[in-house]
Amino acid sequence: MIFMPQKKIENMVGQKAELDDYIGQFLNNRYLIRDLIGKGGMGRVYLAEDTAKGGMPIAIKILSLSLANQQMSQRFAREIFIGAQLGRKSKHIVRILSYGVTEDKTPYYVMEYLQGKNLKQILKIQPLTISKFLEICNQICLGLQCAHQGISLKGEIYPIVHRDIKPENIFLSEDSKEREIVKILDFGIAKFLTERSGMTLTDSFIGSLPYCSPEHMEGRKLLDVRSDIYSLGVLMFEMLTGKHPFQTKSNSFGTWYQAHRFQMPPTLEEVNPQVKVPQVLEKLLMSCLAKEVSDRPQNINQILEDLEKVNSQINDVLLNNSSDILKVSLPVKLVPATFLSEQECLQKNWPKNKPIAPIGFPHLLQTPQRPIPTFWAMLPKQEIAKFLNKVHSTEFISKINVYPMLLWVTVLYDAQPSMTKWLPYFLDLKDNKGQNIARSLAEVGYYHLLFFPLEEPNRCSHVTTLSLTANQRQQLVDWLDISQRTNELILSNQAKNLLKTEYEKLKLDILQKLAADHKAEKEGLKTWMDKFLEMFFKLLSRS
CATH class of the missing domain: 1.10.510.10 (Transferase(Phosphotransferase) domain 1)
Known part of the structure; x- marks a missing residue:
């Protein structure tokens, strides 16, 4: 299992790993240290392989002090013994597998390697x-x-x-x-770490x-x-x-x-x-x-x-015993409280430097609190009316290990008749604009979609708000972090072609997911209506 998400992918793209004396070394003639995956006040955590168990991945924590004497060595052994017992007693405590000291008398212990x-x-x-x-x-x-x-x-x-x-x-x-x-x-x-002798309170304080x-x-x-x-x-x-x-x-x-x-x-x-x-x-x-x-x-x-x-x-929450009235609610999509009202968005004009054509692009709108991500789309009036109150979805596609670029796709979907509008846009995380938009999406967690009719292009006619999932927001944070530390293996145009190919492969999966979501929403509404009618006829029978 994995102790921390592996941040470093330099070896995958040919970049040298962070210099560290322990990387590449064996501990106890058994544990081969591969990479640094975490560090803090108490020490450093490494990804390693247990060569005695066929290269099984494990995590090793090397503490930030040396064992100066026999008494400290005994204390360390006692605490590791206790930790190991706890890990065997509870699945909610990380398992400790072994411990030891390096050649320079620095204590370490070996743990299961967790993913998450x-x-x-x-x-x-x-x-x-x-x-x-x-x-x-x-x-x-x-x-x-x-x-x-x-x-x-x-x-x-x-x-x-x-x-x-x-x-x-x-x-x-x-x-x-x-x-x-x-x-x-x-x-x-x-x-x-706080049981070191000869230390004052603030010197020895660990926490x-x-x-x-x-x-x-x-x-x-x-x-x-x-x-x-x-x-x-x-x-x-x-x-x-x-x-x-x-x-x-x-x-x-x-x-x-x-x-x-x-x-x-x-x-x-x-x-x-x-x-x-x-x-x-x-x-x-x-x-x-x-x-x-x-x-x-x-x-x-x-x-x-x-x-x-x-x-x-x-x-x-379904039954209120005091009134015998069934508490039910419509299956609604939660729209976040935003810094920018829809009325403010409706005042926006189509930029003069953009062509009057069916295109889309992102834009950060400034508010007193922070920049808010928006996506501006020009479509025929008929299409705007068709998709306005239908299912909307947001997808992100990336091949971040070869080039720091995202394909951000807003999908407009109408189940009856089956119609879909795709609004793709490439975000290059090498430039400041792409970075700022991706970071804003991750931090804010939603974006406003502004519609401009092709027939009357000057003023925004309709606005809707799309939320990102927690997983999407975390993905954006991870991609931004990785993009700062990777080398590009291909050119920008090659990256766009690669993402387009991946995008075409995923279209069918996205449509199937939207159809399933639409069906679940309809079934949820039917369930609500059934409960409402049951409650209604129950009240009628009492009156």
Whole structure:
């Protein structure tokens, strides 16, 4: 399995990998290090092969210190032993396979190699939906519950506190059945790194300041599970709102300590007015963020119980027991709240430097908040009327490993009679314009489609808004990142021809998907009507 998404593709395109003393080296005459795939304050993570198991991919974390004495070596071995036991007990904790030291006495440990993304990468795109939040939180809590229940060591049970719960240490992978599974990384490593002798509090402090509990920052030796619960509270707040509960003017130790110890957390709605959650969830978050240890949930079991209550409340929305009236809603497409109103778009004029012809092009419109991506299309009046309220879809096609270019396709579809309008456009990620449009699409998550009639071309006649999926937004972020580090293997015109060929191959798949979506929407509307009629006749029979 894969520990982190492999960012580097330089070897695929002939570019030299980042210089690193460990790349190409063997550890313990067994593990061949292939590439650097992650780094942070605690060390570096490498992709490697286990030559004793036929080159099986594994991940190796090499810590950022040397084992100065026998006592430190014993502590390291103890923490790795604990981490390995936890990984065997819970599928929500990354599995540790082995450990050792390099020739220069630097400790390392070997882990399963996971494919997916960490929570920080996911939250960069957008906050989580309530259902996704509950799914991820439940799995995090199950992993923490296993650790907090403890492991047996020399006949005694030792509860394990993580000490560094943060988005980077929560990894979303897939199991053998392609179900998403959450894994917690780096158990015990923060504790090991803080146990170095002869260090002051700020010298020896290991942890991520935005997520640390007040007692952790005060250097209390006997942290218990409620310290992890505080960090989990910060994480949950960020998962729902997309923002941290505390605002600081600097990233210093002292500033963060003042925030964690004395700043009162705002409500979710104060930070993000669009976030609406059940009261029990809001109350749970605030209790996790309590300054005093005794005011927080005393164990993970309490949090799991509250999350189950929230889940039940959300699922129990069809029947209102007090009125016996069935609560149903139309299957609607959610249109995002935008910075630019449709009325403002309707005031836009067709550019004088563009021909009066059936063409389309992207354009960034400036607003006081940020640039908003739009796509301007000139079509005959009849076509605009035909496709205006029909199914719209957005597709991105790329061969980023040979040239940094995207084919952005807006598809207009009418099922009866079957008609499709394709609006393709090439975005070259080598130039600033292409980069800015792709970045804006990823960050904003939607674009306005402006229609200009060919017969009266000056003024925009109609506007619709298309949303991107979370996967599309993440793809755009990844492609932008890769485009900065790849060499072009072919010319720009060759890349366009390659993408056109791929585009023609995918057209049938796209049409089948649109037809399936249209059918599902019709069936959803029929289900709604059936429920409405059932409720209507039920009320008639009572009157």
